Amino acid sequence: MNWRGLLDALLVRLGATIGAGRPVVPGWPPGALALAVLSVLVPPVWRVIRPVVTLVHELGHAGVGLLCGRRFSGFVISPDMSGHTVTVGRRHGPAVVLTAVAGYPMPALVGAAAIQAAVGGHAGAVLLAVLLILLGVLVRVRSLFTMAWVVALAAAVGALWWSGTPRWSAAAVVWLGAVLVVGAWRHLVAVAVHGDRDQDPGALARLTGVPAALWCLVMAVPVAACSWWAWRALAGPLGPLLGGALR
Known part of the structure; x- marks a missing residue:
């Protein structure tokens, strides 16, 4: 294997990634957005892509927990x-509450940020x-199923980063961001409707004495804010198609 050639190619790819910055606004955002909505709403497709939303949810707990001074021990899908x-x-205490609250809003936050970056x-x-x-x-994975799933996802993302054109990469990131935003709503509505006491709102209710329904509303606020952020980020690409209604 030509390691020098591989290293040179890697450096070139890193330089292209870091140097990118020109807004890419072709005709792909409407299609990527529509496909993302269908991906979340069509049950067979949702079963395949749901782990993406679950992964961001769980890493949201981990990330906020670390910021609050807790130790991230591991996660399972x-x-x-x-x-x-x-x-x-x-x-007990604010750190536990913030860590528990972070899960459901995190996919919407990550999704909106990804869409903003892709459009830019x-x-x-x-x-x-x-x-x-x-x-x-990977060092915090605690099951073989989770390990296999994370490795497969990393391989797919790595392949797209390495060989994807700017247009396809942008379309994929907009699709992924929209899946995360819409998926965050699907997860939150599901737990609010079914009232599973083992989920985060139920755990917060037991911890604080505040009803789980109110915790669902608390989580809905940042999800709604991130949804608006994502929508506004797409205003440029979608505006001409909708006659400027987004502006």
């Missing part, structure tokens, strides 16, 4: 596509960041 994250620290011409940087995060969290 189950074959039924649910997930579980373990952070270690005090069993930084889809390659998003793909590289996702790849590095996936590789980094």
